[in-house]
Amino acid sequence: xxxxxxxxxxWSYKAQFISMIIMIAIGVGIFLGFNIEWKSLEQxxxxxxxxxxxxxFRIYSETGFAEEDIKAIxxxxxxxxxxxxxxxxxxxxxxxxSVALNISENYTVSTMMIxxxxxxxxxxxxxxxxxxxxxxxxxxxxxxxxxxxTGIEITGEVVGLVKSGENLICVADENQLMPDYxxxxxxxxTPKTLKKTLGMAFYPQINIISDIDKADLEExxxxxxxxxxxxxxxxxxxxxxxxxxxAEEGKTMGSILPVLFLAIAILTMVTTMHRIxxxxxxxxxxxxxLGFRDRRILMHYTSYGLMIGLVGLVLGxxxxxxVASLIISPTxxxxxxxxxxxxxxxxxxxxxxxxxxxxVFLTLISFLSVKKMLKGTAADAxxxxxxxxxxxxxxxxxxxxxxxPFGTKWNVRDIFRHKARSAMTLVGVIGCTILLVGGLGMKDxxxxxxxxxxxxxxxxxxxxxLSESAANEDAIALADDxxxxxxxxxxxxxxxxxxxxxIYCTDGGKIGFLTEENETMKLTDDxxxxxxxxxxxxKIGATIEFSPYGSEETYKVKVAGYTRSLVSECIVMTDAxxxxxxxxxxxxxxxxxxxxxxxxxxxIISGKQDKNMIMDSYDTFMEIMNVMIVVLVVAAVVLGIVxxxxxxxxxxxERHRELATLKVLGFRDKAIGKLLISQNxxxxxxxxxxxxxxxxxxxxxxxxxxxxEYELSLTLGIMTYMVSIALTFGVSLLVGLMxxxxxxxxxxxxxxxxxx
Amino acid sequence: MAIVEFKDVTRVYTSGDHELRALDxxxxxxDEGKFVVILGPSGAGKSTLLNxxxxxxxxxxxxxxxxxxxxxxxxxxELADYRASTVGFVFQFYNLIPTLTVYENVALVKDISKDxxxxxxxxxxxxxxxxxxxxxxxLSGGEQQxxxxxxxxxxxxxxLLCDEPTGAxxxxxxxLVLKLLLSMAKNYGKTIVVxxxxxxxxxxxxxxxxxxxxxxxxxxxxxxPMNADEVEW
Numbered sequence: 001x002x003x004x005x006x007x008x009x010x011w012s013y014k015a016q017f018i019s020m021i022i023m024i025a026i027g028v029g030i031f032l033g034f035n036i037e038w039k040s041l042e043q044x045x046x047x048x049x050x051x052x053x054x055x056x057f058r059i060y061s062e063t064g065f066a067e068e069d070i071k072a073i074x075x076x077x078x079x080x081x082x083x084x085x086x087x088x089x090x091x092x093x094x095x096x097x098s099v100a101l102n103i104s105e106n107y108t109v110s111t112m113m114i115x116x117x118x119x120x121x122x123x124x125x126x127x128x129x130x131x132x133x134x135x136x137x138x139x140x141x142x143x144x145x146x147x148x149x150t151g152i153e154i155t156g157e158v159v160g161l162v163k164s165g166e167n168l169i170c171v172a173d174e175n176q177l178m179p180d181y182x183x184x185x186x187x188x189x190t191p192k193t194l195k196k197t198l199g200m201a202f203y204p205q206i207n208i209i210s211d212i213d214k215a216d217l218e219e220x221x222x223x224x225x226x227x228x229x230x231x232x233x234x235x236x237x238x239x240x241x242x243x244x245x246x247a248e249e250g251k252t253m254g255s256i257l258p259v260l261f262l263a264i265a266i267l268t269m270v271t272t273m274h275r276i277x278x279x280x281x282x283x284x285x286x287x288x289x290l291g292f293r294d295r296r297i298l299m300h301y302t303s304y305g306l307m308i309g310l311v312g313l314v315l316g317x318x319x320x321x322x323v324a325s326l327i328i329s330p331t332x333x334x335x336x337x338x339x340x341x342x343x344x345x346x347x348x349x350x351x352x353x354x355x356x357x358x359x360v361f362l363t364l365i366s367f368l369s370v371k372k373m374l375k376g377t378a379a380d381a382x383x384x385x386x387x388x389x390x391x392x393x394x395x396x397x398x399x400x401x402x403x404x405p406f407g408t409k410w411n412v413r414d415i416f417r418h419k420a421r422s423a424m425t426l427v428g429v430i431g432c433t434i435l436l437v438g439g440l441g442m443k444d445x446x447x448x449x450x451x452x453x454x455x456x457x458x459x460x461x462x463x464x465x466l467s468e469s470a471a472n473e474d475a476i477a478l479a480d481d482x483x484x485x486x487x488x489x490x491x492x493x494x495x496x497x498x499x500x501x502x503i504y505c506t507d508g509g510k511i512g513f514l515t516e517e518n519e520t521m522k523l524t525d526d527x528x529x530x531x532x533x534x535x536x537x538x539k540i541g542a543t544i545e546f547s548p549y550g551s552e553e554t555y556k557v558k559v560a561g562y563t564r565s566l567v568s569e570c571i572v573m574t575d576a577x578x579x580x581x582x583x584x585x586x587x588x589x590x591x592x593x594x595x596x597x598x599x600x601x602x603x604i605i606s607g608k609q610d611k612n613m614i615m616d617s618y619d620t621f622m623e624i625m626n627v628m629i630v631v632l633v634v635a636a637v638v639l640g641i642v643x644x645x646x647x648x649x650x651x652x653x654e655r656h657r658e659l660a661t662l663k664v665l666g667f668r669d670k671a672i673g674k675l676l677i678s679q680n681x682x683x684x685x686x687x688x689x690x691x692x693x694x695x696x697x698x699x700x701x702x703x704x705x706x707x708x709e710y711e712l713s714l715t716l717g718i719m720t721y722m723v724s725i726a727l728t729f730g731v732s733l734l735v736g737l738m739x740x741x742x743x744x745x746x747x748x749x750x751x752x753x754x755x756x
Numbered sequence: 757m758a759i760v761e762f763k764d765v766t767r768v769y770t771s772g773d774h775e776l777r778a779l780d781x782x783x784x785x786x787d788e789g790k791f792v793v794i795l796g797p798s799g800a801g802k803s804t805l806l807n808x809x810x811x812x813x814x815x816x817x818x819x820x821x822x823x824x825x826x827x828x829x830x831x832x833x834e835l836a837d838y839r840a841s842t843v844g845f846v847f848q849f850y851n852l853i854p855t856l857t858v859y860e861n862v863a864l865v866k867d868i869s870k871d872x873x874x875x876x877x878x879x880x881x882x883x884x885x886x887x888x889x890x891x892x893x894x895l896s897g898g899e900q901q902x903x904x905x906x907x908x909x910x911x912x913x914x915x916l917l918c919d920e921p922t923g924a925x926x927x928x929x930x931x932l933v934l935k936l937l938l939s940m941a942k943n944y945g946k947t948i949v950v951x952x953x954x955x956x957x958x959x960x961x962x963x964x965x966x967x968x969x970x971x972x973x974x975x976x977x978x979x980x981p982m983n984a985d986e987v988e989w
Contacts, residue, residue, distance in 0.1 A: 666840025
């Protein structure tokens with residue numbers, strides 16, 4: 001019989017039960033969703049990187065490595081495998097498309113995974129092409145492709161469709177944020193084809209698989225080859241770094257948001273279970289008087305918490321896998337970024353214990369609420385619960401208090417009398433505002449970032465990419481010819497980190513620079529500019545030291561200022577300053593206002609990119625962003641409605657008798673409704689006032705954690721504030737109306753019966 | 757002059773197939789300024805009658821005229837205005853707002869009644885001038901009921917409706933509250949209708965209406981009602 005009561009009672013508290021279940025399900029869903037996301041990402045990506053013998057270390061030499069070099073490195077104790085490697089971006093003849101061309105000399109490191117077609121064969125002259133690029137461009141096995149590179153042509157038949165760890169994130173250069181398989185892919189050919197085309201074996205890179213650490217390896221390579229090469233570890237390579245940073249984002253999302261939701265779920269549980277056990281006190285007493293043992297009664301009421309927790313958890317687990325599969329699946333959001341063969345979902349080990357603790361905790365809450373009601377004799381338990389007697393609060397000491405209308409006094413005292421309920425309402429409103437400000441602010445921030453990139457930093461129409469062999473004099477002549485600015489980028493080692501040194505000639509103003517406050521600035525010729533990520537490394541006027549990649553020379557330079565570098569972590573200087581230092585550089589790109597069709601072909605040009613194409617690659621990124629923002633806004637509204645409705649109903653039930661009395665006295669329904677809503681409105685005002693700064697704070701954490709690879713400035717448009725405030729108030733008013741409509745249905749006669 | 761007139765008033769409650777005739781063709785009139793007691797066992801329909809008169813409920817059939825106005829077919833808002841202007845209620849369990857002080861509970865009616873009487877004056881008249889700023893939970897039951905009487909009268913209604921006003925009080929306190937209620941109603945010239953099953957209260961009434969099974973069993977005018985002190989409690 002008690003079981004029957006269990007379900008009937010649960011039904012009579014359906015609003016409370018459903019809202020708690022929703023809160024728990026959302027909390028658990030987001031918790032699991034993002035944690036499954038990063039764990040699956042790590043596991044799926046690392047498995048794939050292992051399967052394709054992804055290199056742990058890379059060393060570079062512009063003049064190419066000799067056969068003795070690779071032999072010496074292969075013999076190093078602790079090096080598991082090593083190969084000479086060639087990797088360059090080449091165009092596809094008669095199209096604007098290009099691919100990253102890969103050759104792994106002995107095919108033990110940086111290999112492919114064959115998805116379709118022929119296995120790798122070192123004697124073949126075929127092309128193994130990225131399956132995604134092939135799909136996007138309707139290229140089939142058996143088709144013939146011709147690659148062009150500074151006047152050289154390589155023609156071959158597509159023999160296989162592949163994926164590769166080396167090209168896990170398939171982008172042309174660091175300016176491209178997201179892969180665009182229609183425009184850019186990757187391909188492998190054999191060393192035989194390379195040798196046939198070039199007439200010699202040229203490998204400017206060696207890829208190594210090894211467990212030893214970077215400094216150790218550097219030392220051993222120096223001993224083995226007699227030359228110092230700069231070693232870059234896998235966490236400096238974009239494939240590995242991209243996966244790690246995505247996983248890091250998932251970890252952040254999986255810890256901040258669920259804490260908010262789960263905390264609210266637990267608080268809701270505490271207030272609601274207290275309310276329910278108060279309402280049920282007489283019944284608890286009756287059961288006790290009938291002769292049920294305390295243990296039975298406790299178990300009965302505790303099972304409410306268990307039931308809510310279980311249903312919430314089951315729904316939450318389903319929701320979690322759904323959220324994760326939106327991101328991690330062959331068609332999920334992550335598939336536009338990473339090119340993985342398998343998308344398996346994996347739950348991190350700590351999730352199950354966390355959920356078990358949640359369940360125990362929720363059950364414990366209902367256990368404790370009932371335990372309190374069971375205290376004393378059966379007669380005590382039978383007496384209805386009496387709320388704390390009214391006491392005057394501090395506010396009433398102020399003289400203005402007496403001038404307030406009675407409705408205001410009533411509401412203020414009610415807020416203080418039911419502190420837990422009021423606090424919960426506040427938490428709900430604050431949570432709602434935080435999510436809205438955070439979500440919409442993220443969009444503002446990203447949009448202003450793209451706006452800066454498009455309008456203030458990139459004032460050019462076309463970027464000309466120069467070949468590695470282009471001489472600086474030819475490059476400068478070309479730049480003069482197209483009235484363009486030029487840039488020379490190279491890797492340097494600074495404070496143990498590998499970062500970029502960018503040397504610019506910006507006489508034509510095609511490239512702009514920004515201060516930390518996003519104002520345009522002019523570079524001076526008397527020092528270097530550090531990007532904001534390096535701001536803490538040195539003060540203005542200080543002297544810093546760096547050494548170019550693969551060179552033992554060090555340069556001492558003065559810090560002239562800081563500049564916002566939207567994409568790369570870099571040190572920037574003018575060409576005049578670079579010349580005064582005597583630093584060697586190689587001009588890699590020219591920025592011009594000429595349309596790419598009007599630029600004459602030349603042996604030194606290896607490619608041309610329209611700025612619009614680069615900007616388009618951000619669109620996919622923005623689409624993912626927009627999905628996230630919709631999720632956040634929906635979550636905010638659901639959170640707001642669920643928490644406020646639950647509390648609104650509770651407050652309505654608690655004041656049922658008082659409302660009926662007002663009604664009997666002759667107050668109209670509307671006046672009573674206004675009373676109920678105005679309490680909600682005040683709490684919402686306070687909640688919004690607290691929630692907006694909190695939202696800005698959370699946004700700050702999200703921006704630094706989620707997009708640490710870019711230097712974003714926190715931007716919040718006036719519309720974001722207005723929409724956040726309007727939506728929060730909208731939710732609060734909507735719930736207020738839903739609750740206050742109930743007062744029309746108050747049966748005055750019923751409500752006034754019975755003891756107080 | 758008749759202030760209240762019930763004409764063929766019927767109230768049927770239906771729940772599912774079940775029909776309950778709480779009032780079944782009730783007819784009576786009440787004159788202004790009289791003390792009326794409605795007697796009857798529980799379930800007889802006396803509370804239903806009082807709720808109709810108070811505008812808390814509307815009849816299924818028939819008309820109720822109060823102070824020259826038909827209230828049997830009013831809208832929700834019109835009923836609220838009727839309750840605000842014409843009737844004052846005193847309940848068995850006082851029904852004070854726990855979060856408002858004594859003064860505020862009475863002053864509340866100023867929001868809905870145009871010719872409300874000064875709350876402080878009313879509270880002084882029920883003898884609680886020293887408790888103006890106490891909350892209801894700080895008062896005894898008798899004191900709370902006195903606040904409730906002050907609140908009902910402060911609206912300056914035509915009729916005072918009392919549902920078992922002494923039901924929750926011990927008999928000594930009950931008599932004191934009843935005496936206060938009657939003397940104040942007399943002073944202000946109010947018609948007062950009390951629903952009870954206490955026969956003793958009926959001895960003091962100008963009119964005694966006995967209700968049974970939803971019908972009026974008897975309507976009795978007492979020419980010489982007893983004084984509260986003459987009744988043996």
